[in-house]
Amino acid sequence: MNVDNTKMMDIKNIVLRFGGVVAIQNISFDIFKGEIRAIIGPNGAGKSSMLNVINGFYHPQEGEVWFRGKKRGSMKPYQIAHQGIARTFQNIALFKGMSALDNIMTGRFTHMKKSIFSQIIWAGGASKEEYENREVVEKVIDFLEIQHIRKTPVGALPYGLQKRVELGRALAAQPELLLLDEPMAGMNVEEKEDMSRYILDVNNEFGTTVALIEHDMGVVMDISDRVVVMDYGKKIGDGTPDEVRNNQAVIDAYLGVSEH
Amino acid sequence: MSADFLYTIEVILNGLMAGVLYSLVALGFVLIFKASGIFNYAQGVMALFAALTLVGLQEGRVPFAHLINAVFGTKVHHFDWTLPAIAAIIFTILVMVLFAVLVEKLILKHLVNQEPIILFMATIGLAYFMEGFGDLMWGSDVKTLNVGIPQGGSLWFEDFTVGWAAEGEKFYGMYVDLLDVWAAIIAISLVLFLTVFSQYTKSGRALRAVADDHQAALSVGISLRVIWVLVWSISGFVALVAGMMWGAKSGVQFSLSLIALKALPVLMLGGFTSIPGAIVGGLIIGAGEKLFEFFMAPIIGGATENWFAYVLALLFLVFRPQGLFGEKIIERV
Numbered sequence: 001m002n003v004d005n006t007k008m009m010d011i012k013n014i015v016l017r018f019g020g021v022v023a024i025q026n027i028s029f030d031i032f033k034g035e036i037r038a039i040i041g042p043n044g045a046g047k048s049s050m051l052n053v054i055n056g057f058y059h060p061q062e063g064e065v066w067f068r069g070k071k072r073g074s075m076k077p078y079q080i081a082h083q084g085i086a087r088t089f090q091n092i093a094l095f096k097g098m099s100a101l102d103n104i105m106t107g108r109f110t111h112m113k114k115s116i117f118s119q120i121i122w123a124g125g126a127s128k129e130e131y132e133n134r135e136v137v138e139k140v141i142d143f144l145e146i147q148h149i150r151k152t153p154v155g156a157l158p159y160g161l162q163k164r165v166e167l168g169r170a171l172a173a174q175p176e177l178l179l180l181d182e183p184m185a186g187m188n189v190e191e192k193e194d195m196s197r198y199i200l201d202v203n204n205e206f207g208t209t210v211a212l213i214e215h216d217m218g219v220v221m222d223i224s225d226r227v228v229v230m231d232y233g234k235k236i237g238d239g240t241p242d243e244v245r246n247n248q249a250v251i252d253a254y255l256g257v258s259e260h
Numbered sequence: 261m262s263a264d265f266l267y268t269i270e271v272i273l274n275g276l277m278a279g280v281l282y283s284l285v286a287l288g289f290v291l292i293f294k295a296s297g298i299f300n301y302a303q304g305v306m307a308l309f310a311a312l313t314l315v316g317l318q319e320g321r322v323p324f325a326h327l328i329n330a331v332f333g334t335k336v337h338h339f340d341w342t343l344p345a346i347a348a349i350i351f352t353i354l355v356m357v358l359f360a361v362l363v364e365k366l367i368l369k370h371l372v373n374q375e376p377i378i379l380f381m382a383t384i385g386l387a388y389f390m391e392g393f394g395d396l397m398w399g400s401d402v403k404t405l406n407v408g409i410p411q412g413g414s415l416w417f418e419d420f421t422v423g424w425a426a427e428g429e430k431f432y433g434m435y436v437d438l439l440d441v442w443a444a445i446i447a448i449s450l451v452l453f454l455t456v457f458s459q460y461t462k463s464g465r466a467l468r469a470v471a472d473d474h475q476a477a478l479s480v481g482i483s484l485r486v487i488w489v490l491v492w493s494i495s496g497f498v499a500l501v502a503g504m505m506w507g508a509k510s511g512v513q514f515s516l517s518l519i520a521l522k523a524l525p526v527l528m529l530g531g532f533t534s535i536p537g538a539i540v541g542g543l544i545i546g547a548g549e550k551l552f553e554f555f556m557a558p559i560i561g562g563a564t565e566n567w568f569a570y571v572l573a574l575l576f577l578v579f580r581p582q583g584l585f586g587e588k589i590i591e592r593v
Contacts, residue, residue, distance in 0.1 A: 057478075089476065093476035098465070102468070105465055
């Protein structure tokens with residue numbers, strides 16, 4: 001957790017509309033290099049939309065995204081992946097028919113550069129590249145302690161393990177910025193603790209910057225360096241977990257105070 | 261062994277060989293269907309177009325000769341050169357890759373996220389366009405294709421089997437066409453290659469990934485458009501192999517596009533999403549229709565080959581709608 005207060009990402013005045021519905025209303029926040037940044041808020045607050053803007057699935061009508069000190073133009077999601085941003089999904093988006101190993105191997109896609117011709121004839125470096133990347137993947141598998149399910153088709157795995165494989169796929173990309181969309185949704189206490197530990201380890205050992213969304217305040221407050229709170233598409237709080245916990249607007253949003 | 265038994269074996273053998281060609285066409289359908297959910301009606305026409313291009317290049321025909329002659333009053337038809345088979349095949353592969361790029365740029369790109377039926381209609385349009393375009397480009401005469409694959413009955417196999425019949429029975433050995441044997445060998449190699457490619461290369465995994473989940477594929481850096489070009493190129497290559505075999509067997513003619521229809525029952529049998537299914541389905545249809553013709557034609561009159569495959573597919577649909585190897589259809593309520 002070597003947060004050095006240089007901005008990895010700066011999000012400025014984002015406005016996102018779907019037809020007449022405003023999903024994100026003029027939100028700005030930044031993500032420091034090396035920190036764990038959480039975005040929390042009640043259901044429908046616009047958290048996932050925010051992540052989809054960062055990852056390029058949604059293009060905001062207004063506002064700017066700055067990444068590594070440069071303003072980002074209009075980019076496709078796959079191009080953003082090549083910039084070093086990996087993500088997981090709220091409703092697990094794994095390649096169901098493929099084994100856990102193959103799923104995590106797809107995470108190495110951006111690191112494999114050999115031409116299609118080289119791949120076809122399995123020469124000219126393609127096989128070497130395959131083995132090298134396989135080693136990285138094996139390390140990820142060891143790290144997440146999922147050796148025993150390497151060859152299992154992920155569709156057949158229980159929910160908690162699927163979540164872990166999905167995290168593995170994102171980690172395999174060795175991203176600079178890791179986006180996690182509700183990594184603990186639907187998990188029991190023990191699984192939540194495991195997942196928290198993995199997120200902290202990734203951040204500590206590899207120095208990966210993490211931006212995560214959570215619906216539930218509990219665990220997130222423990223592992224995050226700073227927290228953005230969203231409600232109805234607006235930012236209502238931003239600061240350290242302690243600051244956010246004592247913020248009256250945040251308390252109201254979570255406890256549901258009537259507006260007189 | 262009795263001669264009748266040996267005849268039956270011979271019929272099955274030839275049926276299996278014919279089935280290989282059905283499998284090859286079905287394989288092209290499966291590849292595109294798996295990767296993009298599109299039922300590519302144009303697969304048969306792609307086989308025809310590839311075969312036409314192959315013959316045209318090999319014989320040094322002038323493309324669009326009729327058009328050029330009509331407009332400029334010239335009488336061109338052939339260039340002075342002919343190409344060796346291997347060079348013509350390589351150029352045809354390049355043409356099929358170019359075709360894949362154009363399909364992506366001109367059609368698929370504009371139909372992203374449309375209903376499957378819209379894409380299906382687009383491929384019907386594509387099929388008829390290509391048929392016309394192929395006609396305009398290379399002419400509609402029946403062409404003979406010779407890429408150096410051995411043809412005709414195998415004398416060795418006839419001699420080998422002639423002694424199998426019991427003493428005194430009339431049996432002259434089994435007839436197997438060498439071309440069919442080669443088609444089978446090439447088809448098997450093709451399937452092995454595709455399997456290895458999809459398992460152990462980055463692009464192969466990307467193909468499977470896109471088939472499973474578009475959003476997740478994008479999130480790991482896979483460009484859908486590149487994958488579509490790739491999968492249409494591979495299908496184009498498979499179409500070329502099918503067109504080459506079929507063309508060598510019965511001449512390159514426009515009825516070749518109708519073989520696509522025989523691939524339909526094969527797909528129903530094998531499942532739309534399974535490569536082994538396409539192969540096994542083709543073999544079953546091939547052997548099944550020859551056997552049925554052999555035994556039933558004398559009883560109910562001939563020409564059963566025209567309809568038998570469809571009836572078999574219909575029966576399969578009733579009892580196993582996902583096909584032999586297809587993914588099981590489960591609806592969660």
